Each structure stands twice: as C-alpha cells, then as structure tokens.
Amino acid sequence: MEFTQLWDKLNKRFPERLTLATESGDKQIQVKVDDLIAVVDYIKNDSALAFNFLRLISAVDTGKEFSCVYHFYSYQHAHGLILTVSLNRANPTLPSLSSRYATADWLERECYDMMGFNFLEHPELRRILLPHDWDGYPLRKDYQQPAEYHGTKH
Amino acid sequence: MALNTEKFISQVNDLSAQGNLHTEEILVNMGPQHPSTHGVLRLVIQTDGELVAQAFPQVGFLHRCFEKIAESVTYRQVVPYTDRLDYIASMNNALAYVLGVEKLMQIEIFPRAQYIRVIVAELNRIASHLVAFGTYGLDLGAFTPFLYGFRERELILSIFEELSGARLLYHYPRIGGVAKDIDAKIAADIRAFIKTMRRTWPEYNALLTENQIFIKRSANIGVISAENAISYGLTGPCLRASGVAFDIRKAQPYSSYEKFDFNIPTGQGTKGQVCDCWDRYWVRMCEIQESLKIIEQALDSLPEGEIRAKLPAVLKLPAGNVYLPCENPRGELGFFIISDFQPKALRIKMRAPSFCNLSIVNKICRGVLVADVVAIVGSLDIVLGEIDR
Numbered sequence: 001m002e003f004t005q006l007w008d009k010l011n012k013r014f015p016e017r018l019t020l021a022t023e024s025g026d027k028q029i030q031v032k033v034d035d036l037i038a039v040v041d042y043i044k045n046d047s048a049l050a051f052n053f054l055r056l057i058s059a060v061d062t063g064k065e066f067s068c069v070y071h072f073y074s075y076q077h078a079h080g081l082i083l084t085v086s087l088n089r090a091n092p093t094l095p096s097l098s099s100r101y102a103t104a105d106w107l108e109r110e111c112y113d114m115m116g117f118n119f120l121e122h123p124e125l126r127r128i129l130l131p132h133d134w135d136g137y138p139l140r141k142d143y144q145q146p147a148e149y150h151g152t153k154h
Numbered sequence: 155m156a157l158n159t160e161k162f163i164s165q166v167n168d169l170s171a172q173g174n175l176h177t178e179e180i181l182v183n184m185g186p187q188h189p190s191t192h193g194v195l196r197l198v199i200q201t202d203g204e205l206v207a208q209a210f211p212q213v214g215f216l217h218r219c220f221e222k223i224a225e226s227v228t229y230r231q232v233v234p235y236t237d238r239l240d241y242i243a244s245m246n247n248a249l250a251y252v253l254g255v256e257k258l259m260q261i262e263i264f265p266r267a268q269y270i271r272v273i274v275a276e277l278n279r280i281a282s283h284l285v286a287f288g289t290y291g292l293d294l295g296a297f298t299p300f301l302y303g304f305r306e307r308e309l310i311l312s313i314f315e316e317l318s319g320a321r322l323l324y325h326y327p328r329i330g331g332v333a334k335d336i337d338a339k340i341a342a343d344i345r346a347f348i349k350t351m352r353r354t355w356p357e358y359n360a361l362l363t364e365n366q367i368f369i370k371r372s373a374n375i376g377v378i379s380a381e382n383a384i385s386y387g388l389t390g391p392c393l394r395a396s397g398v399a400f401d402i403r404k405a406q407p408y409s410s411y412e413k414f415d416f417n418i419p420t421g422q423g424t425k426g427q428v429c430d431c432w433d434r435y436w437v438r439m440c441e442i443q444e445s446l447k448i449i450e451q452a453l454d455s456l457p458e459g460e461i462r463a464k465l466p467a468v469l470k471l472p473a474g475n476v477y478l479p480c481e482n483p484r485g486e487l488g489f490f491i492i493s494d495f496q497p498k499a500l501r502i503k504m505r506a507p508s509f510c511n512l513s514i515v516n517k518i519c520r521g522v523l524v525a526d527v528v529a530i531v532g533s534l535d536i537v538l539g540e541i542d543r
Contacts, residue, residue: 023473023474023475024258024472024473024474025257025258025472025474025475025476026474026475026476026477028475052384052385053384053387054387055387055477055479055486055488055505056477056488056490056503056505058490058501058503059503060492060500060501060503061501062492062494062500062501063500069475069490071477071490071505075384075398075400078405082477101385101387102382102385102386102387102513102514102517103385103386103387103510103513105513106509106510106513107387107510110509114221127214128213128214129213129214129217129542129543130214130217131214138219138222139221139222139501
C-alpha cells in the first residue's frame with residue numbers, strides 16, 4: 001500500500017487524532033500517547049495493513065522535546081509505516097508494546113536505559129547495556145557525564 | 155572403591171525413593187569470558203539438573219557509546235565508527251550508514267561506485283559467513299572447519315587490504331562513493347577467489363555439513379517458528395531459516411541490487427525440523443553461493459566511470475529523518491538518522507540485527523540441555539560489537 005493510501009485509511013479510522021509530520025525524508029505519522037495502543041492494535045490486526053514486524057524503537061531527544069519513533073513493516077504486503085509519539089519531558093511515560101511484539105521487550109529496555117522513558121506494563125524495565133547502578137540517561141541532551149564511577153575517573 | 159560407589163548409588167536411590175533427596179535449581183554463569191559466546195556475552199543459566207530452565211543473556215560489556223559519539227562528530231567522521239560495530243562485516247555496516255546519509259541528501263551515486271559497493275559487500279558477507287561456519291564448528295567440537303574457513307577468508311582480507319589498506323576495519327565506503335577503484339589486478343584476484351571458493355565449498359560440506367556428529371548436535375535443536383521469528387524481530391539468515399523468504403536486497407533494493415539475479419535460500423528442514431540450528435547454518439552456507447553469483451555478475455557488468463561524487467567539504471544534511479535498512483550478513487541493519495541542518499547529526503540510532511536475534515535466546519533455550527545452549531547461541535551468529543554498540 002502506498003503511503004497516501006495508508007494515511008487515508010488511518011485518518012478515516014482515527015479522525016482528527018493523527019497528524020502528518022512535515023519534515024523532509026521518511027513520512028512520519030504523529031500519534032497521541034493515549035491513542036498509541038489503539039493505533040498499534042489496528043495496524044497489526046487489520047488484514048489490509050498487517051504490520052507484523054516492529055523494526056525499531058528509537059528514543060529521540062531534540063533538545064526541546066522527547067519523542068519515541070516506531071518503525072513498522074509488513075512482510076505480507078511489503079509496506080512500512082513510521083509512528084512517532086511526543087512525550088512529556090518532565091515525565092516521559094508511554095505504554096509498552098511488549099505484549100504485542102516480543103522484540104519490543106529489549107528495544108524498550110534500551111530506550112529506558114539510554115533516555116529514561118518509562119514504559120508502562122513492561123515485564124521487566126531495567127537497564128540493558130549500562131551497569132544497573134549507572135546514574136542518569138546518557139542520550140539526553142542535558143546529560144552530565146559523572147565525574148567518576150566506582151573510583152574510576154575519566 | 156567399586157563397593158563404595160555402589161553403596162553411594164543405592165543410598166541416593168533410597169533417599170530419592172523416600173523423597174528426601176535434596177535437589178535445587180542451580181544458577182550457572184556462562185561467560186562473559188567464554189570461548190563459545192562469540193565475544194563478551196554473559197549467559198546466566200538456571201539449570202534443573204542437565205536441563206535449562208531459563209537462560210538470561212546479559213549484554214553491554216562492549217558498550218562504547220556509539221550513538222552518543224555519533225552526535226558529537228561530523229557525518230563523515232561517523233563512518234570509521236560504524237566499522238567497529240559489527241567488526242566481522244565492516245563493509246556492510248559502513249555501506250548501510252553512507253546509504254542512509256546519501257538518501258537524506260538525495261545525491262546520485264555513480265553506477266561504478268554502486269557496483270563496487272555491491273562487490274565488497276558480498277565479499278564481506280562471504281567472509282562473515284566463513285567465520286560463522288568456522289566458529290560454529292568450533293562450538294560443537296570440530297576444530298578443523300575453523301582452519302578451512304579462515305583459509306578462504308584470508309583471500310578476501312588480502313583483496314580488502316589491497317583496496318583499503320586495512321584487514322579488518324576498512325573505512326572503504328565513503329559518503330558519495332568508495333575510497334578506491336577496483337583495478338585489473340584486484341578484479342583478477344576476485345575472480346580467482348570465486349574460483350577457489352567454488353572449488354572448496356563442497357569440501358566444507360564433506361567436512362562439517364554432512365558430518366553425522368555435527369548433524370546430531372544441531373538438527374532438531376533450537377527450533378524457531380516463523381511466527382516467533384517475526385514477533386522477536388529476527389532478521390537475516392535466522393528469519394529465512396524459519397521459512398520466511400524475505401531479503402531486503404530483493405524487497406527494498408539498494409545500491410542497484412535489483413540488477414542482479416540471485417535466489418533467497420530458506421530453511422527446508424532437511425535434517426530435522428524447519429529452523430533448527432542446522433537449517434540456520436545451512437542457509438548461511440547457501441548464501442555464500444548466492445553471493446558468489448552476485449559478485450560474478452557485478453564484475454562482468456562493471457560500468458566504467460567515476461567512483462566518487464563531488465560533495466562540499468562540510469556536509470549539512472537537510473532537516474529531516476531517514477531510515478534505510480540493509481541486508482547485512484546477520485540481518486537487517488539500518489541507521490535512523492535525524493538531521494536538523496547542522497554539520498552534526500541530531501540523533502543516530504542503529505538497528506542492530508544481532509541485538510534482536512539474541513533476544514529470542516531465553517524463549518528457545520527453555521527445556522534444552524546445557525550443551526545445546528552453545529549450539530543455539532552459535533547458530534544465531536551474533537557479534538557482540540554491534541549488540542553493545
């Protein structure tokens with residue numbers, strides 16, 4: 001399915017809930033946090049969409065706001081879709097997709113590890129790449145590198 | 155002594171019959187420094203006797219902050235860092251990155267550069283699969299295949315050395331083209347390699363593929379259904395061994411892959427069930443043959459012309475975002491690049507195929523023997539450099 005058709009179909013199903021990101025490059029659809037689960041359930045289970053492969057979850061900090069970007073793909077129809085969710089900077093909380101896509105488990109843990117996103121109902125939201133006692137979330141733009149870690153200075 | 159042993163066994167049997175034998179699950183640490191973990195992977199295995207109850211992979215020992223560094227250097231300076239992610243297939247990593255940047259910049263790459271990129275990417279795929287072949291034999295107790303695999307890989311490394319000056323981390327694909335042209339000597343070397351590889355490929359099969367001990371260790375073990383493979387985000391040979399004939403080189407061709415004729419090998423369950431460890435191994439072996447076909451076609455039809463596009467000294471990408479997936483030896487690798495029209499990227503996020511491939515370990519290791527964990531992890535062909543980034 002071409003992107004315009006995808007957009008029309010989604011817009012019809014969720015009227016006035018979605019917005020089209022205007023940046024150049026890949027087309028993104030902005031979803032409100034509260035609608036994320038409904039939209040994902042729809043695009044996964046609708047037979048004409050069938051987005052069964054969650055390629056990537058990226059946590060993004062633009063310096064002003066946080067957003068979470070989901071890249072979906074459908075093996076059946078060979079089309080892709082990108083959803084973005086803007087998050088509250090003071091409390092970046094969003095629902096977990098791990099019960100719908102098993103791969104979301106580790107991808108969300110990485111987002112938590114690096115950017116401190118809080119995924120609700122995640123089975124075990126803990127650090128994955130960094131040590132469990134690491135302080136702060138390194139990929140945030142306002143991250144201050146700690147002066148030392150267990151006596152090791154950089 | 156013999157008497158004591160008998161006595162001991164009868165005592166154990168008595169206790170066991172009475173229900174008084176003390177049994178408990180034991181946590182076993184495998185790695186991070188363990189030859190079969192293909193790098194610094196730690197597996198915490200909860201064992202119930204010889205059976206595995208749970209296997210938790212612990213990653214991050216090689217974390218080098220790639221994504222943070224990528225935000226603090228220019229677009230061109232990121233390329234050498236990408237080499238160090240999946241260090242077994244550096245060419246493919248760098249290719250995925252430069253293709254992403256070029257797509258956002260909307261620049262045309264000369265056909266000759268595109269073909270050369272295909273040639274080096276496929277050569278590196280073969281080199282990577284040869285390492286997978288050798289180390290998988292090593293995991294399951296066969297030392298000789300390792301030497302065979304490295305013998306042929308050496309020929310590829312010599313070609314790469316001639317092209318880029320390096321044997322492991324090449325920095326060869328550049329934004330706008332490639333670093334050096336393929337001359338007549340290198341082309342002859344590549345053709346000689348294709349000939350050698352075609353001759354020795356059956357030797358590999360005689361040595362390992364059809365080896366009864368190897369088949370017993372790998373067939374019917376670590377079976378992944380197509381549904382699970384998709385849900386866990388498996389890509390590359392692991393996905394294709396599950397019977398899903400998906401290859402990004404066919405589905406979303408990049409760097410003129412659409413011009414070459416090749417097949418997508420999938421798991422058939424030849425020695426056991428579809429997508430057991432043997433199938434995953436065999437898909438990689440078949441891919442070597444397909445890659446040879448692609449290289450041959452690319453050499454035969456190599457267009458004349460320039461190899462590098464002229465670009466400004468300071469690269470500023472238009473504001474926007476791009477994700478361009480590439481078919482790496484281990485699966486789908488892509489860089490999600492967000493630009494805000496500055497010399498440095500706002501965010502570069504990498505999709506690491508091994509990261510997703512490894513996440514299924516706890517699912518498929520439940521209930522297998524401890525020795526089979528080695529067979530399963532080896533068959534996924536992970537590289538910790540790209541998992542930890």
